[in-house]
Amino acid sequence: MEPGYNNVSLPKSSVLELSCKSEYALLALTELSLHYSKGDPLRICQIAADQNIPDRYLEQLLATLRRGGFVKSQRGAKGGYLLTREPWKVTLLDVISCIEGFDAKSKETKSPKSTEGAVVADVWKEVRQSAESVLENYTLQDLVDKRNARQQVDLMYYI
Amino acid sequence: MEPGYNNVSLPKSSVLELSCKSEYALLALTELSLHYSKGDPLRICQIAADQNIPDRYLEQLLATLRRGGFVKSQRGAKGGYLLTREPWKVTLLDVISCIEGFDAKSKETKSPKSTEGAVVADVWKEVRQSAESVLENYTLQDLVDKRNARQQVDLMYYI
C-alpha cells in the first residue's frame, strides 16, 4: 500500500483545534468591522500592526477572503481592504470555511468498509456539526461587541 | 521575528477534524470491547486484520493506550492486548485525549495580548468544549451497540 492515508473515513487533519490562520483572519475581519462605518479602506500593514500579525502572511489570507467574497480591495495609493458585507451578516463559520477551505471537503466520506468505521464516522460527523453550530451562532459583529464589552471591563480594572 | 509561530492563543494544528490515529484507536478498542467478556487477549495482527489497520502503526497506538491505562498487554506466545476497564466506563474523549495527547495541552492559552485575541480565544474554547462534550457522551460500549444496531440493518437490507 502506498504511503499516505489508509482507507478511512477521515481526510487528513489533526487535533480538535482551530488554526492560527483562522484566528488571523478573524482578527483582521474584526478590525475591518470596527472600521466598517467609515468608508475608507484599511491597509494590510495597518491591520497587521494593530493585531500583531505578520503582514506578508496576512496578505495571503486577505487574498483568500477576497476570493471568498468577504472583502474587496482597492489597489494603489490610499488603497487597502474593505468589508463587502455587513458585519452582522457574516458568521464565523462562513469565514473559517473559506479560510480552511472545507467547502469542497464535505463530500469525502470515503465509504468506510467496516461497520465499525461507519459508526466512528457518524460520531466524527456529530462532533464536527456540534463545533460548526457554535461557529454559526457568532457573527463578526458579535466579536466587535464582545471586544467592546471586554474593553469596558479592562478599563474598570485599570481604574 | 523568528519563523514558526507568532504569538496567538492557538498552538499549532489545523482544521476541525479528528485524526486517523484516533479513528484507528477507537476501532481497535471497539474490537477489544467486543472481546471483553472472554478473558483471552487479542493479538495486534488480529485487530489490524479485522479493522484494516496497518499493524505496525497500530502497535504504536496500542503502546500509547497502554501507557494511558486503557489496555494491558501480555507478552510472549498467546499474548496480546486486553481492555483494563469496562467498555461502558471509557468515554471517547478519554481515548482521544490520550491519543492526541492534549491533556498536557490545556494550559497553553498563551495570554493573547490584544483584546480581540482574547475574544477569539473565548470562541475557540467554546468550540472545543462543544466538541468535547459530544465525545464525552459516548463510551466504547456505545460504539459496540451502534455497531450491532447497524449490522442488524445491514442484514435486513441483505435479505
Add this chain to the structure above:
DNA sequence: TACAATCCCCACCGTGGAACCGGGATATAA
C-alpha cells in the same frame, strides 16, 4: 532447553500543510 510467538522500543522516511519571507508586476492617487 529450544523455539516460536508475541509484544517492546527506537529510529527512520515521505508527504503535506502551516507559517512565513522576497521580489517583481500592476494599479492608483497626488
Add this chain to the structure above:
DNA sequence: TTATATCCCGGTTCCACGGTGGGGATTGTA
C-alpha cells in the same frame, strides 16, 4: 512621474501524520 499600495508567484523551514524496519525482551509450549 512618483510614491503608495495591492497582486502574484515563488521559495523556505518546521513539524505532525501515516507508515515501515530492525533488533531485543518476554513467555507459552514442545
